[in-house]
Amino acid sequence: MLDVRNLTVSYESTPVLKNLSIYIGRGEIIALTGPSGSGKTTLLRCIAGLEATDSGSIWMHGEEITKRPAHLRRIGLVFQDNQLFPHLNVAENIAYSLKLQRVAKNERNHKVAEALELVGLAHLAKREIVRLSGGEAKRVAVARALVAQPEVLLLDEPLAGLDGELHHRLLDDLGSLLRSRATTTLHVTHDHAEASAIADRVLDIRELASLGDV
Amino acid sequence: MILAYRRAAPWLAVVPVIGMMLFVVAPALNIFKMSLRFESLKILTTQTTRNVVWFTSWQAILSTILVLFVALPIAAITSNFKFVGRRALISLVSVPFILPAVVVGAAFLEILPGSLHRSSLAIIAAHVYFNVGLAVRIISTRWEQIHPYLDDAANTLGASTIRTFLTVTLPLLRTAIISASLLVFIMCFTSYGVVRILGGPARSTIETEIYFRAMQLGDVSGALIMSVLQILVIGALILLVTSTRRSKNRHSKNSQKFGQSVYSRLRNPRSIAQKIFVITIASVSAVAVVAPLVSVATRSILLREKLDTTAWRSVLSDSTIFSSLMTSLRYALITVIISTTIGLLGACAVVYGGSRYKFVSVLTALPVVISAVTLGLGIIITFDVSPIDWRGAWLMMPLAHCLVAIPIVMRVISPVLRDLPSGLRDASRTLGASAWQMWRTIDLRIIRRALVTSAALASAVSLGEFGASSFLVRHNNETLPLTIARLLSRPGDLIQAQAYAIATVLIVACAGIIAVVDRLGTREPGF
Numbered sequence: 001m002l003d004v005r006n007l008t009v010s011y012e013s014t015p016v017l018k019n020l021s022i023y024i025g026r027g028e029i030i031a032l033t034g035p036s037g038s039g040k041t042t043l044l045r046c047i048a049g050l051e052a053t054d055s056g057s058i059w060m061h062g063e064e065i066t067k068r069p070a071h072l073r074r075i076g077l078v079f080q081d082n083q084l085f086p087h088l089n090v091a092e093n094i095a096y097s098l099k100l101q102r103v104a105k106n107e108r109n110h111k112v113a114e115a116l117e118l119v120g121l122a123h124l125a126k127r128e129i130v131r132l133s134g135g136e137a138k139r140v141a142v143a144r145a146l147v148a149q150p151e152v153l154l155l156d157e158p159l160a161g162l163d164g165e166l167h168h169r170l171l172d173d174l175g176s177l178l179r180s181r182a183t184t185t186l187h188v189t190h191d192h193a194e195a196s197a198i199a200d201r202v203l204d205i206r207e208l209a210s211l212g213d214v
Numbered sequence: 215m216i217l218a219y220r221r222a223a224p225w226l227a228v229v230p231v232i233g234m235m236l237f238v239v240a241p242a243l244n245i246f247k248m249s250l251r252f253e254s255l256k257i258l259t260t261q262t263t264r265n266v267v268w269f270t271s272w273q274a275i276l277s278t279i280l281v282l283f284v285a286l287p288i289a290a291i292t293s294n295f296k297f298v299g300r301r302a303l304i305s306l307v308s309v310p311f312i313l314p315a316v317v318v319g320a321a322f323l324e325i326l327p328g329s330l331h332r333s334s335l336a337i338i339a340a341h342v343y344f345n346v347g348l349a350v351r352i353i354s355t356r357w358e359q360i361h362p363y364l365d366d367a368a369n370t371l372g373a374s375t376i377r378t379f380l381t382v383t384l385p386l387l388r389t390a391i392i393s394a395s396l397l398v399f400i401m402c403f404t405s406y407g408v409v410r411i412l413g414g415p416a417r418s419t420i421e422t423e424i425y426f427r428a429m430q431l432g433d434v435s436g437a438l439i440m441s442v443l444q445i446l447v448i449g450a451l452i453l454l455v456t457s458t459r460r461s462k463n464r465h466s467k468n469s470q471k472f473g474q475s476v477y478s479r480l481r482n483p484r485s486i487a488q489k490i491f492v493i494t495i496a497s498v499s500a501v502a503v504v505a506p507l508v509s510v511a512t513r514s515i516l517l518r519e520k521l522d523t524t525a526w527r528s529v530l531s532d533s534t535i536f537s538s539l540m541t542s543l544r545y546a547l548i549t550v551i552i553s554t555t556i557g558l559l560g561a562c563a564v565v566y567g568g569s570r571y572k573f574v575s576v577l578t579a580l581p582v583v584i585s586a587v588t589l590g591l592g593i594i595i596t597f598d599v600s601p602i603d604w605r606g607a608w609l610m611m612p613l614a615h616c617l618v619a620i621p622i623v624m625r626v627i628s629p630v631l632r633d634l635p636s637g638l639r640d641a642s643r644t645l646g647a648s649a650w651q652m653w654r655t656i657d658l659r660i661i662r663r664a665l666v667t668s669a670a671l672a673s674a675v676s677l678g679e680f681g682a683s684s685f686l687v688r689h690n691n692e693t694l695p696l697t698i699a700r701l702l703s704r705p706g707d708l709i710q711a712q713a714y715a716i717a718t719v720l721i722v723a724c725a726g727i728i729a730v731v732d733r734l735g736t737r738e739p740g741f
Binding site (some may be wrong): 045048049050052069070071072073074075076077079081083084085086087096097099100101144145148150 | 361363364366367368369370371372373374377378381382385386388484
């Protein structure tokens with residue numbers, strides 16, 4: 001499904017990832033752990049097509065996508081701080097990718113309503129992004145990524161900064177949502193408990209690559 | 215806000231409020247009153263007036279559209295890409311905005327073929343040149359604050375670079391684009407120096423018509439009515455834009471803050487297309503800014519198409535021109551002292567006093583609505599009766615320069631003062647500082663760079679002011695822009711070259727001022 005082979009990335013000649021390889025099977029949920037600064041986010045951004053790589057390759061369904069622009073990869077990314085569009089409301093944020101795909105208005109509305117239902121926010125469709133709580137914003141970010149029907153979903157520390165009970169509840173919801181939709185997922189976190197709660201496999205980024213001095 | 219600061223707010227507001235009431239509000243009210251007294255309202259229905267209003271409006275609209283068209287790509291590269299000379303490019307495109315309007319007019323007279331002199335095209339080209347820097351600064355300031363990951367989010371959701379720009383970046387830039395458009399429109403609508411130099415009698419704007427009627431036809435009543443018309447149009451436009459922005463985008467402030475980033479958007483251009491885009495925009499804009507300035511300097515050393523420094527030697531030895539230079543420098547110094555002081559007092563009153571003192575901000579912004587020419591006319595017709603017959607007083611001209619500079623000073627100092635973390639003051643208080651010591655050691659230290667920036671900009675305003683000065687000039691207090699305009703209106707190769715030599719001096723002074731402002735702006739505020 002998603003195959004990353006010998007990926008090397010550096011910023012201004014400082015190596016961030018060196019010869020990293022990882023394989024994720026269809027419908028598999030993999031949690032990737034590792035300390036801060038170990039290159040977890042960089043790996044996600046490379047897979048999403050947001051960062052250039054020095055060497056190595058990325059394959060999806062047996063096809064190389066290393067040089068493919070981000071918008072053509074069909075890989076969704078939930079950012080650590082959500083990155084919801086502040087000029088759009090909740091429903092408009094979720095509908096964003098559907099509009100780009102020119103999905104008809106009725107079908108679009110139906111899919112948005114379905115996604116809102118799925119993340120339990122049907123009552124907040126028209127709410128401005130700035131008026132959402134941390135947990136609500138996180139749910140919208142997940143719904144926005146899922147509604148685009150990505151081949152692979154990348155989660156960058158999606159529950160960081162949320163407090164105890166909310167963190168626990170969202171983790172449960174996220175796990176069952178991803179399982180029910182059989183979404184191929186790479187979930188980055190530095191929290192081992194969170195990693196093992198929803199993942200099929202838990203990997204440490206330091207074991208995937210020879211990182212040199214990083 | 216600290217209680218002692220809040221208590222000081224009324225006292226801080228006294229001088230700015232009295233100053234503005236006396237020299238802006240009173241003359242403006244007097245213009246309204248006198249225009250109603252005259253029985254010449256029928257001037258509004260004449261064909262000449264209709265032509266003037268029509269030309270003023272369409273050239274301002276077209277100039278504004280073209281300014282945005284040119285400014286957006288420049289703002290795009292300076293806000294998104296790292297490249298050699300990025301800061302220099304930002305400074306360079308800002309230079310024309312603080313150049314005296316007559317110098318820009320002179321530059322376009324020189325660079326454009328004779329067939330385009332006295333044409334609408336020349337005026338519009340000069341307006342675009344003059345205002346692009348202003349639009350770039352406003353738009354790129356906001357663009358740099360947009361979180362780069364919002365673009366990435368749009369990309370991962372399937373949006374190409376162009377779609378990302380249209381669906382994410384452009385809506386988030388909307389407020390900045392509207393602000394830039396409004397300011398540029400006002401600048402072009404009330405343009406005076408450029409139109410007087412490049413327009414000639416056939417291309418008159420409301421602003422030049424006011425001068426023409428008052429000073430050349432002696433038709434003060436007609437000039438007053440034109441002034442009222444201009445104030446009403448600008449005032450109505452500001453109200454319309456403000457209210458539309460409020461109702462259509464009531465959460466714009468929140469959404470802007472929400473989308474703001476501490477991450478830099480600046481990245482190295484990666485693809486070939488990006489590299490070509492950056493190189494093309496940067497080089498074309500640099501050449502477009504520099505070419506008219508070089509043509510001014512070149513013209514000053516050319517006589518009968520041969521290299522000749524006579525103009526420079528005669529400028530340096532001419533006592534009248536030397537006197538103009540000294541007058542300009544003296545007035546610039548007075549403007550710096552008075553406008554910086556009043557602007558500082560006003561900014562402190564507005565920030566320390568809270569919402570009750572917002573009126574001080576509105577009062578000090580009035581000279582933007584009431585143009586420099588109208589201010590000059592207002593002062594002449596208001597202070598003409600003993601014991602305040604100040605029309606001939608030399609101080610009136612630098613005072614008018616101050617009125618034009620104060621809104622700029624206020625807008626440079628206020629944001630820095632407002633953004634000062636209140637915890638710093640609290641810390642100072644708990645360490646035993648009195649209110650005065652706290653202000654001196656915290657507030658003043660943090661705003662000192664803003665003070666130098668505003669002083670530099672105030673000096674540029676004074677050195678280039680032409681509109682109000684045209685009304686207030688007396689035989690012994692001609693400033694450099696007035697001297698340039700006088701020399702340009704006379705025939706003779708040497709006389710023209712002299713005008714260009716003086717213009718070159720002003721260009722160097724303005725470039726120096728921008729360098730100071732940008733050097734201070736690149737440093738982090740604080741201690």
